[in-house]
Amino acid sequence: MKNALIIGATGFGGLGLIEILIRHPRIKIKQLVARKDTGYPVSAVFPHLKGFCDIIVDAPEKIDYDDIDIAFFSTPDRAGMAMIKNFLHRHIPVIDFSGDFRFNNTGDYEIYARNKGMDSSHASPEVLKDSVYGLPEKYEDLISKAKIVGNPGCFAICMILGLLPAIEAGIITSDTIICDGKTGVSGAGKNSGEANLYPQRYENINTYREGSHQHIIEVENILNVIGKSQKKIFFVPQIVPLNRGIMTTIYADQNGSYTTEGIAQIYRDYFKNKPFVEITARSPNLTDVRGSNRCVIRPMVDERTGKIFITSIIDNLLKGQAGNAVQNANILLGINQTDGLNFPGYYP
Amino acid sequence: MKNALIIGATGFGGLGLIEILIRHPRIKIKQLVARKDTGYPVSAVFPHLKGFCDIIVDAPEKIDYDDIDIAFFSTPDRAGMAMIKNFLHRHIPVIDFSGDFRFNNTGDYEIYARNKGMDSSHASPEVLKDSVYGLPEKYEDLISKAKIVGNPGCFAICMILGLLPAIEAGIITSDTIICDGKTGVSGAGKNSGEANLYPQRYENINTYREGSHQHIIEVENILNVIGKSQKKIFFVPQIVPLNRGIMTTIYADQNGSYTTEGIAQIYRDYFKNKPFVEITARSPNLTDVRGSNRCVIRPMVDERTGKIFITSIIDNLLKGQAGNAVQNANILLGINQTDGLNFPGYYP
Amino acid sequence: MKNALIIGATGFGGLGLIEILIRHPRIKIKQLVARKDTGYPVSAVFPHLKGFCDIIVDAPEKIDYDDIDIAFFSTPDRAGMAMIKNFLHRHIPVIDFSGDFRFNNTGDYEIYARNKGMDSSHASPEVLKDSVYGLPEKYEDLISKAKIVGNPGCFAICMILGLLPAIEAGIITSDTIICDGKTGVSGAGKNSGEANLYPQRYENINTYREGSHQHIIEVENILNVIGKSQKKIFFVPQIVPLNRGIMTTIYADQNGSYTTEGIAQIYRDYFKNKPFVEITARSPNLTDVRGSNRCVIRPMVDERTGKIFITSIIDNLLKGQAGNAVQNANILLGINQTDGLNFPGYYP
């Protein structure tokens, strides 16, 4: 068994890791660290874990580096930025949930940080060159040798997976790709303020950061390295009254020669050996992926208009966060990519 | 006081009319008609109406045409198609909620009906030439003299209002306009089957009839009469877990010369004297319109990509149905357009 | 028109008052006061009010006492406790939403405050003897002459109305009455913390302050002044995943001589002239009262066990808060009790 350390253990990201790792056949939790709730078993914070994970939450000062095979930072942006070096010095690989290590250069980080309205100076710029973008469907080889993996943003992973085959095949002719994103409220985290209280959310949708969401730079970076021509993403995120799940509907132009079946074949071929991606011809329902590490993609061509239309759905807390992180950890630790993740969602 | 007859009184459309008309200063309900629940006061079906509307529900056979100034058919498609002639013969104007009289020719009706998977033969084709599309913000004059008004589809009204100023100004250069529509479950009506049960909906989103929804033909009809060039709509409706409300996010191209402020000015000018349309510069929230007859529109230009992006929101049961119908009735009866409709939404 | 001042205008309580008063035929809003959002129109905080109420929110320092006929304090516990004297000196009657003035003596206040975990010293003890408990169905005469009205707690009003006729008739034989209360999340207010975020609430119920909720003392006070024998309330509040509404199910013993119809008659007689109380024989649904100032009560006797069972439902933000407050204001200002409140709820 490999030993994992989770920093930021009492947020939704840390909880997602715990829920996976307590049933993982090859990785077990060695220590849980957080700023709040220290000194209590994590099952006092999350009572559904009682009997399954009763590890005491330790303060960051009490981190024990011994015998740690992998460290997960499920901390907010900039919280672990400087701390991560302590792990790299000790040759402990790190998977970071924030945007701190999703970029190879400070310039891109600065765009990301400014779009999120944060301080944009990076505290560990020298580490950036060693960081790998944690998208296992594309960068499995790099991840397997990485020292630090920047786990992608939840919206970013949904968009990139939905676009990768079309971009690599070069079938999109429009310069700008439209991404209309719908997310559940859990994406904002466990303490996300007045705007996310039940009465404000239960019967509401709103758009936000239209065209300027911090995940846009992630998506454009990846697609433009891969594609033959430079694309821009016009992304409009929306919060909808559900807990888990992201649905992104993607619109692009083509040269008129592709049909639904033609594009579907390109997608099926592309993701042939990717265990967590499913290509479908049905109208996707978020409940197809909720509670699982799956990404379901439905590419189609609208016959009347010729538009390429792609629907991409994930559970934002699993394939969009903790599930994808464990998938990265599996790859990095040299164990089976699907270990601990091979479970279906739940319904209803 | 004008007298109204409501046929289909015990569905959500009929209920919406009752909730408005019991407080309307110039129109009162004379008779309620439905196939189900006949013989009972409507407040037995909807107990929140007790003391406000206790009129007995009559069967269609008991319709009393005397002294009726306006008849509302809040019935499903094809239910009132033949019956409506009984009113026209007696010179009673009709406002119909279904798609039966939204078109001036049988050809367009057939496209509509086929997209909805229905019998596409029209039972009263000779009446179609007299029908007016019930969009008061555009056809107030025609509605004021109409014999029969086809109340628009809820999605259609949201899209058309969102697009009218841009289309008339000729600023959209793309042939296809993308409309990404999100609707609450009440749009499917009061008895809409297994797919809309609480357990199936509370934590789900799904797309449906992608590119082939029956409201597309309505939107294209109106826009292409008005605009200088022919446009196609690629519309993808989605059901989200809320009760009321439609948000449509609209994406189109321009020639690069328009800014957010420039487009906003075009929209403000266009809707200057339209009491139920508000142009905003904020990110719209569905709760801005829920419970009101308002349509809130936010036009913007994305500076990075040049895309025109328009958000249009309505309460599907009010501006998208019963509220718009009463607005039509007000116009048709020669009373103030806002009578009985000048109320804000409710929150939270 | 009478002039109203609202202090605490940007919480749910203040918003409830605004939504009522903008359509009230005899009371209009003269000033809105709050600590946050000052300098902005209230419609910037609650955009659905735009065009209906665009009054600028003033800081408490800017209160203008001139021509104020009634002041509403929709502020949290202890926020207005000292300030209220400024109004009494000027002979401006006050309706207070908090628990500060629901008691005639400091002893009862102290129990209330301790149960809520607050400082229990009262800042204006000399005012308490002049305060009236704002339950119009019982204290209409006292309210009509009051200087200060303590608007009841939402749960308290639901329980007291459900129990008054049985207590006055002396038909309950048990010493303890069981009240099982279910409330929507809006009862906790507009900024109620992490426990009330959408992801924590959407699929959860929890009990809290079992047997020690601060409203128990209010209920026992009222019932024990009225009843022939002293009763205790064992009240267990529960938060359920809905926005608005309280349902309290009440269980008590009788001497065996009462039937459902007998008790229902006692209740109908008791509330005969009370415009906002409805006695029903149906199973109540919260949607029967949501959006209205109504309290629906269903008294019954379980034949198998002889138990008295009473269901009492209200909209916690209307009859449980702002609606009841306006009812009190109407009485206090000598206008019709139902003015501005005679509207049905909304559905669905």
Next chain:
Amino acid sequence: MKNALIIGATGFGGLGLIEILIRHPRIKIKQLVARKDTGYPVSAVFPHLKGFCDIIVDAPEKIDYDDIDIAFFSTPDRAGMAMIKNFLHRHIPVIDFSGDFRFNNTGDYEIYARNKGMDSSHASPEVLKDSVYGLPEKYEDLISKAKIVGNPGCFAICMILGLLPAIEAGIITSDTIICDGKTGVSGAGKNSGEANLYPQRYENINTYREGSHQHIIEVENILNVIGKSQKKIFFVPQIVPLNRGIMTTIYADQNGSYTTEGIAQIYRDYFKNKPFVEITARSPNLTDVRGSNRCVIRPMVDERTGKIFITSIIDNLLKGQAGNAVQNANILLGINQTDGLNFPGYYP
């Protein structure tokens, strides 16, 4: 591996079994049977199962009895009543989800059936004497030798577990015990009609069958066999706007000598070796059990009134249905009671 047959595979009960059995270490699904959706893989009905369970659904006529070790009837009341004999003849033990085999005599069945408004004649009365009430925490020995197990009603299991220790200890002095039950909508099944559509449920609570719910007879049967004195249950079920979960709050009298800690000790002792029952001193949240086979019980004494107050919570689709059924199957097949069920819930 043992082979299971599931009849009624495409309802929520059948789905619950599938979700458990696809990860069960000792039982595998051999055949899925239903009346609807025959000929399709069950993953076409429930797409989240794709790749995990793609077994074709067969019609009842195609049941293959060979090598079946256990048959689950997750069918509605009376659907399997006659069919079950085919299994008993072949010595295949049956676990039935309906009320058909929860009673040992036709008299009790008749009360149950009448309370549910059904035909009350039993089609297999001779089998009743062989049926065992499927409550593993009480009847493990009988279940281990049973031919047919009547899986309890979801509300019944929640109430009985909450009351068993107090009843056996004889500490309840009142003749009638009050049970206030709150259930999610999934309890009504996958096709439960207009009353359970999202718009009717999302913001509603209602009581129903107050004092006459069909599960009362189950509870009284069990408690009165065990207890020293006869008790009646006054049970008021309520539907709340959540999907999964039952919370029952239970109120009873005592002789005054028991404290919270005293009762808690009785409960902890009683359930010492019961792996799925947890006694807690916290206020239970439904999210503590959602997605798990756990029943969490919190017994307390209200000091002011002396009342015994017990909160009992389960996931109605797991410990209230499929989870409990698999627990019964494990016992019946002689394997570990917790096999396949030893998983935590999920959150948020």
